[in-house]
Amino acid sequence: MESSFVYxxxxxxxxxxxxxxxxxxxxxxxxDRVEPLAAPARVEAAAESTALLEIEVPDPAAGRLHRLRxxxxxxxxxxxxxxxxxxxxxxxxxxxxxxxxxxxxxxxxGVGPTNEIIERLRTALKVEGGARSADDVRExxxxxxxxxxxxxxxxxxxxxxxxxxxxxxxxxxxxxxxxTTTGKLARLLVAEGHSVILxxxxxxxxxxxxQLQTWGDRVGATVVRGPExxxxxxxxxxxVSTGVKAGADTVVIDTAGRLHTKAGLMDELDKVKRVIEKQxxxxxxxxxxxxxxGQNGLVQARVxxxxxxxxxxxxxxxDGTARxxxxxxxxxxLGVPVKLVGLGEGPDDLAPFDPIAFIDALVAN
Amino acid sequence: xxxxLSDRLAGxxxxxxxxxxxxxxxxxxxxxxxxxALLEAxxxxxxxxxxxxxxxxxxxxxxxxxxxxxxxxxxxxxxEELVTILGGEARPIRLAKQPPTVIVLAGLQGAGKTTLAGxxxxxxxxxxxxxxxxxxxxxxxNAVDQLRVMAERAGVAIFAPEPGNGVGDPVRVTKDARAFxxxxxHDVVIVDTAGRLAIDAELxxQLREVKAAAEPDETLFVVxxxxxxxxxxxxxEFMxxxxxxxxxxxxxDGDARxxxxxxxxxVTGKPIxxxxxxxxxxxxxxxxxxxxxxxxxDMGDMLTLIEQAERAFDAEQTERMAKKVAQGEDFxxxxxxxxxxxxxxxxxxxxxxxxLPGMGDxxxxxxxxxxxxxxxxxxxxxxxxxxxxxxxxxxxxSRRLRIAKGAGTTVTEVNGLVDRFGQAQxxxxxxxxxGGMPGMPGMGGMPGMGGGAKxxxxxxxxxxxxxxxxxxxxxxxxxxEAGLSVTAPITAGPGSMLGIGGPxxxxxxxALELPDELKRLLG
Numbered sequence: 035m036e037s038s039f040v041y042x043x044x045x046x047x048x049x050x051x052x053x054x055x056x057x058x059x060x061x062x063x064x065x066d067r068v069e070p071l072a073a074p075a076r077v078e079a080a081a082e083s084t085a086l087l088e089i090e091v092p093d094p095a096a097g098r099l100h101r102l103r104x105x106x107x108x109x110x111x112x113x114x115x116x117x118x119x120x121x122x123x124x125x126x127x128x129x130x131x132x133x134x135x136x137x138x139x140x141x142x143x144g145v146g147p148t149n150e151i152i153e154r155l156r157t158a159l160k161v162e163g164g165a166r167s168a169d170d171v172r173e174x175x176x177x178x179x180x181x182x183x184x185x186x187x188x189x190x191x192x193x194x195x196x197x198x199x200x201x202x203x204x205x206x207x208x209x210x211x212x213x214t215t216t217g218k219l220a221r222l223l224v225a226e227g228h229s230v231i232l233x234x235x236x237x238x239x240x241x242x243x244x245q246l247q248t249w250g251d252r253v254g255a256t257v258v259r260g261p262e263x264x265x266x267x268x269x270x271x272x273x274v275s276t277g278v279k280a281g282a283d284t285v286v287i288d289t290a291g292r293l294h295t296k297a298g299l300m301d302e303l304d305k306v307k308r309v310i311e312k313q314x315x316x317x318x319x320x321x322x323x324x325x326x327x328g329q330n331g332l333v334q335a336r337v338x339x340x341x342x343x344x345x346x347x348x349x350x351x352x353d354g355t356a357r358x359x360x361x362x363x364x365x366x367x368l369g370v371p372v373k374l375v376g377l378g379e380g381p382d383d384l385a386p387f388d389p390i391a392f393i394d395a396l397v398a399n
Numbered sequence: 400x401x402x403x404l405s406d407r408l409a410g411x412x413x414x415x416x417x418x419x420x421x422x423x424x425x426x427x428x429x430x431x432x433x434x435x436a437l438l439e440a441x442x443x444x445x446x447x448x449x450x451x452x453x454x455x456x457x458x459x460x461x462x463x464x465x466x467x468x469x470x471x472x473x474x475x476x477x478x479e480e481l482v483t484i485l486g487g488e489a490r491p492i493r494l495a496k497q498p499p500t501v502i503v504l505a506g507l508q509g510a511g512k513t514t515l516a517g518x519x520x521x522x523x524x525x526x527x528x529x530x531x532x533x534x535x536x537x538x539x540x541n542a543v544d545q546l547r548v549m550a551e552r553a554g555v556a557i558f559a560p561e562p563g564n565g566v567g568d569p570v571r572v573t574k575d576a577r578a579f580x581x582x583x584x585h586d587v588v589i590v591d592t593a594g595r596l597a598i599d600a601e602l603x604x605q606l607r608e609v610k611a612a613a614e615p616d617e618t619l620f621v622v623x624x625x626x627x628x629x630x631x632x633x634x635x636e637f638m639x640x641x642x643x644x645x646x647x648x649x650x651x652d653g654d655a656r657x658x659x660x661x662x663x664x665x666v667t668g669k670p671i672x673x674x675x676x677x678x679x680x681x682x683x684x685x686x687x688x689x690x691x692x693x694x695x696x697d698m699g700d701m702l703t704l705i706e707q708a709e710r711a712f713d714a715e716q717t718e719r720m721a722k723k724v725a726q727g728e729d730f731x732x733x734x735x736x737x738x739x740x741x742x743x744x745x746x747x748x749x750x751x752x753x754x755l756p757g758m759g760d761x762x763x764x765x766x767x768x769x770x771x772x773x774x775x776x777x778x779x780x781x782x783x784x785x786x787x788x789x790x791x792x793x794x795x796x797s798r799r800l801r802i803a804k805g806a807g808t809t810v811t812e813v814n815g816l817v818d819r820f821g822q823a824q825x826x827x828x829x830x831x832x833x834g835g836m837p838g839m840p841g842m843g844g845m846p847g848m849g850g851g852a853k854x855x856x857x858x859x860x861x862x863x864x865x866x867x868x869x870x871x872x873x874x875x876x877x878x879x880e881a882g883l884s885v886t887a888p889i890t891a892g893p894g895s896m897l898g899i900g901g902p903x904x905x906x907x908x909x910a911l912e913l914p915d916e917l918k919r920l921l922g
Contacts, residue, residue, distance in 0.1 A: 074654060080802040099632055139444050140443075140628045141628070142441075142628045142629070143629035144438075144439070145439055204863075206648060207625070207650070207653065208509075208511065209508075209509030209510060209511055209585055209623060209650070210509055211508065211509055217540075228763075235657075238644045239616075240546075240547075240548030240549060240552075241541040241543065241544035241545040241547075242541075242545075244540075244541040244544050245539070245540045245541040245544075247538065248540040248541060248564060282818055293650065293652060294653070294654075295652065295653050295654045296652075297743060297744060297745070320715070324509060324623075325624065326507065326623070326626045326630075326631075327625050328441030328625060328626060328627025328628065328630075328635070328655070328659070329439055329440070329627065329655075329656070330441070330653065330654065330655035330656070331443050331625070331627075333552075334625075351507075351509070353596065354507070354596040354597070354629065355596075355597065355598055355629055355632045355633065355636075356596060356760040357628075357629075360627065379538075397593055
């Protein structure tokens with residue numbers, strides 16, 4: 035009976051309450067009264083109208099990854115080249131394998147996938163015996179890495195739907211770049227000839243709606259906003275109905291960053307999705323993961339997937355030294371593929387993810 | 400899947416029991432476990448390597464001494480070493496002899512600099528300073544607006560002469576800010592800079608110039624607790640090209656194990672000054688090395704649990720409960736319901752229970768815990784009349800049947816709830832009388848408790864008992880030995896618990912500990 039855990043949980047709560055209550059008593063009896071917590075921080079922001087900018091014409095999506103490939107290769111050279119150099123040695127001893135392991139671990143791949151890839155490499159290279167050509171090694175490395183990113187997964191982004199706008203939701207923890215991704219995604223869609231409506235359902239963070247407005251103005255996308263501190267579900271609903279009325283192709287909803295450990299906030303996200311679904315299906319839920327994120331990324335992805343059924347991952351900030359290896363664990367565990375990658379600060383640095391090009395860039399000579 | 404270090408070590412040592420002494424190979428196996436645990440916590444590879452070397456040395460010495468409980472010894476060693484590295488010299492913000500004190504915040508994009516600027520300003524304002532926020536992030540769209548809102552919320556002044564969004568020169572802004580602060584008599588200046596990648600030479604050059612213009616007394620490197628292996632590289636590059644004096648960890652309210660703290664500290668040697676633990680401006684505290692150590696090792700963390708509870712229960716509720724406890728009043732089903740709802744606010748049941756020390760063995764089962772059960776129990780209580788909630792003794796057969804029907808469940812479930820509530824009530828009373836924590840008899844014997852269908856009731860109870868004897872957490876064990884009751888540690892170290900008063904590392908070890916009875920009933 036699982037319900038015994040419920041009672042255990044409540045027992046803990048009861049004890050905690052007593053502890054806290056006792057503390058409160060103690061605190062009151064003491065001299066130093068603790069000030070009550072500051073009033074709820076969701077305060078109305080000074081709404082500032084953003085000056086109208088000239089509408090820009092974003093780069094087309096096709097070939098973006100190609101154009102960015104050089105950058106991608108540069109950012110990831112260390113892992114591909116490093117592994118290649120290690121595996122091309124005349125004899126691969128235990129110390130070499132250890133270095134291989136470290137290289138993989140440094141890419142935030144995590145202990146599990148790292149061990150798996152090493153096993154794979156060991157078998158592949160053992161068969162070759164002593165005589166390994168550079169090409170053999172490269173091929174073994176390529177196939178081992180390809181096995182990790184699974185090119186067969188469908189990475190198509192649903193951006194059009196029949197008879198209604200396609201609805202995309204952008205979710206993630208704080209500071210991964212959701213608003214920026216929403217803005218860049220809008221540019222990408224506009225470049226592909228979509229008419230786009232943006233929903234600023236991040237009503238929590240100060241100036242998030244303004245930030246999105248700035249992005250929207252640049253490409254001429256309408257931004258649906260609500261009052262700061264308002265109900266994000268209402269904003270999302272309005273955005274979708276605006277999209278339906280205007281006959282737009284795609285509606286992209288930016289949500290507030292939330293740590294996956296905050297149950298209340300996760301419920302709120304669930305509600306946003308439910309409310310949207312009252313009038314239209316949600317076609318994509320994109321989880322934005324920061325490439326610098328470590329093993330916690332997996333936990334994040336799992337919780338978000340449970341709450342709003344994530345359909346794809348956007349890996350941002352891949353232009354730094356971070357490798358974003360955590361997405362491999364995420365993909366393996368949850369079967370959610372990386373669909374987009376953010377490769378820089380430029381407005382057009384968001385590209386569709388192409389696993390084969392990605393790996394080829396890694397192991398290229 | 401993340402077995403914590405003490406559980407994992409216990410597993411490794413199980414096979415070694417009966418051996419008089421640990422061999423070097425045994426220690427190697429243990430060190431491998433430690434290595435994996437640290438890697439899973441995102442501690443950077445080079446730091447892990449250095450760290451395990453130290454631990455191995457000490458572990459070998461411990462093994463040679465023929466210690467009675469090697470697993471415990473080694474966990475203790477690891478914990479101590481972690482605290483030593485993480486601790487260092489914790490210190491408050493250094494204030495300039497000649498105001499204004501200038502603080503520059505630097506870090507990657509999305510680390511939380513702008514939010515932190517607001518929190519720091521509020522904190523300093525509370526200490527009687529008059530901080531000035533400077534909007535030098537002119538890169539990210541509307542970062543200036545965000546800072547303006549932060550300033551408003553914290554009730555501090557802001558210096559934002561440029562609109563941002565790529566317009567304006569941060570160096571110029573910083574320079575002017577200094578003059579502005581002197582003129583308006585602000586004694587602390589907090590400069591919020593744009594997030595940047597360490598490999599972006601141009602932006603790093605700009606940051607150097609901002610720093611030169613600001614002549615800061617403190618340059619703080621803001622780092623996200625969720626960051627992975629990249630932490631070391633980023634920290635190193637920031638250290639080399641710009642330099643910083645202290646570290647701030649943000650987003651510690653998530654469940655990232657925060658190995659980055661160890662990485663950054665280990666590589667740069669700079670102290671971690673603060674931790675940012677929530678979305679409210681006041682969620683900002685002094686860094687506690689020992690708690691961080693427990694967290695990295697994923698050992699049960701009572702303090703975090705209590706803090707989370709403090710946030711979940713509102714002040715009014717706490718007040719009311721305090722009164723009840725003090726006056727020995729009866730604890731009603733309404734209170735029970737209220738607390739259950741607070742539990743829901745704290746996160747999933749499985750996670751809450753997992754935070755209790757020694758729950759590793761049943762972690763897999765904890766993952767299966769369905770939070771909907773809480774709703775079911777709530778439904779039962781909500782199907783009662785106010786009178787019944789106040790005094791469950793009046794519940795006779797027909798009332799129970801009505802309640803069961805109302806809640807869509809069976810009378811057996813209702814009976815179960817009433818029984819357990821009776822026990823909880825008793826416990827509350829005894830605690831109110833200052834009798835420490837009595838065992839809730841019967842609760843330990845709940846059907847399937849800790850065992851599910853796989854383990855027998857007797858066995859799970861037995862495990863619980865043995866568990867309490869060999870706690871993995873050294874701080875906790877110390878408390879157990881000292882036999883602290885609920886009230887004792889409250890006087891011992893309230894400052895550390897409430898995050899006020901900023902106690903040094905030593906205070907924190909006086910961890911508030913739940914009595915053994917509770918652990919037994921949960922284990």
